[in-house]
Amino acid sequence: MPGTTRAAPGTGTVGEAVDRLVVTGMSTAAQDVVSLTLTRPDGGRLPDWAPGAHIDVTLANGETRQYSLCGDRWDAHTFRVAVLRETDGRGGSAFVHDELAVGDEVLLGGPRNNFPLAPSPRYLFIAGGIGITPILPMIHQADLVGADWTLLYGGRRRASMAFLDDLAVHGERVEIVPQDEAGLLPLGTWLGAPRGDTVVYCCGPGPLLDAVEHAMTGAGWAPHRLRTERFTAAEVGAPVRDEPFTVELARTGTTVVVGPRLSVLEAARQAGATTLSSCERGTCGTCETTVLDGLPDHRDSILADHERAAGDCMFPCVSRSCTDRLVLDL
């Protein structure tokens, strides 16, 4: 609808891709851990999220990394993430630590939540190292709903463990276990006997998750009492592109070029497609579109990993293209 104003307050200029964030703060959260605050360039509302959610952050070097949101969701205008320098990583964390500066832009995907906090009267939280990040908002939430909770937090050295100051206010609920002072986490004794009123949330390195699972299975906990978040290396195959790509509308044969600041949805509309949408934030699902060819770059909050991998549908209000050409059933 050329000539029609489609802007609503807090949603920015509709039609412009809504996936750019600005780094507004960087601070050291521990040795080799930097905490970032991110906002929209126009200061508008960010997408909603809940504890356990992560966002995809694409850096200027083209690398995409997933970071758990660890800020306060009652502040709708700021995201906080914390990034560990990984010595054997693939360059994403080194870029954040060495190159990224306040004022830089990054690209946003999500938030998505594969690690939601299920309602329970009692929680046991176990964090290893940087795995503390999704646990922080969970603790806040457990307090809000009046649930009973304790946290077991392990790391290599005290100085490398992030957010110890934030956690100090919780007193005896939190047990800090630096490995160089106290050895490995005392999982068996700390978990105690299985209980029907308790859910265990664990985030950290793979061996920790395996050890918790092993300890709980051995002690007879029901499987769904354990919830874990395992960041895998299986991420977006193709690098995210900042160059224009073409979108072909299969029903009319029209082709349109999508530049970096235009959404696929708006590009399709300008090319004459009738595409219903609603939230234009990748959450409501109204604009779901069948992908006939090409590989979508998913930025929505809806699809599960296996649905993303299938690559047969996308939400053009936020999602883009990994390939030069995308053919849509429009």
Place this chain on the structure above:
Amino acid sequence: MTTTLRPVPAVGAVDPFSPEVLGDPLPFHAALRDAGPVVPLSRYDGLYGMGRHADVHAALVDWQRFCSGAGVGLSNFRREEPWRPPSLLLETDPPHHDAPRHVLAPILGPRALRRLQGPWFAAAEEHVEDLLADAGPGETVAVDAMPALAESFPLRVFPDAVGIPREGREHLLPYGDHLFNAFGPSNELVAKGAPHVAEHAAWVNAQCRREVLSDDGFGAAIWAAADRGDITGEQAPLVVRSLLSAGVDTTVHGLGAVLRALATHPDAWARLRHDPALARVVFDEAIRWESPVQTFFRTAEVDVPVGDTVVPEGAKILMFLGSANHDPRRWTDPDRFDLTRDPSGHVGFGMGLHQCVGQHVARLEAAALLAALAARVERIEVAAEPTRHLNNTMRAFASQPMRLHLGQAPS
């Protein structure tokens, strides 16, 4: 409480729940929008109204300042006992809202609904065949579109999809009608439903139990989430109740709206017959145009400045979704049903965290019914002026007499 001493615009003295406004809300909405971004509604103590699209949209997404947990009706749950246990979806805020919504959204999402597409399109064809059974090619069938199409089709497919038994489904519409009345003030519409609500509610609540539900419906999927620990066993029946509360009357009057639009816009019907893929836009434009769910309330969590007014903490704000959907600041020629318009961004399904979780179900029901009608009916004609069914929340028809002109040959 902060109070602002300024003259109350005349529209603020009007009762938005009077039969006159409920019967024809558009003039009231226009006056409300022109009076400002937020207007005190003096007929109800401490109530404010919001009618412009930009402000309604912004308030709906701002769950931090405009909360739902104090109820989305006039009654403030922080001061008054709710008439039924509050909804875990509609009448909660984060964090309590998170888990029920996270569980329900994929159960009613487009990918989960794909398995219903074939059966619902087939059911719609059968429904329309039954209705037109006695008429030959080129003949005309007189129907009341409300009972014959808008009510009976959702009642035919949706309760099956939830998985409730057939017996007792006559409770669904009166239960929903009362529920939507009860968001408003205790006026005669509420009084009319009150004597029977206990029996309707008891029946609805009884259908939410695991052992009553079929093992392949939305209800069973909700209980499976409870088995996985994603919601609690106490939450599961209330989430099922949300389907039965919010999923029937809304779609009935959504279908009533689209049928009214198509009966009064023969050009739109012709375009839809030519291009059945337009059904989605036709339906959403009808939702914008008629706005079957007219209003919901929010409660100010803090003092909220809106324009040059401060809505004080604890005040109820009435969001006029129908007014936002007719705001000329947002829509060109808004009172016109117009298929060349892009209705995207209407707030007929709400917006933000609480946006209608069943919107994809409603669109699928509409697409199925419209496809079945388009295949057989060449022209829809208004046979007599429709009669309104008044409800404190919904804009609805009681009756829509129509003549369906069949094509020369079934296509």
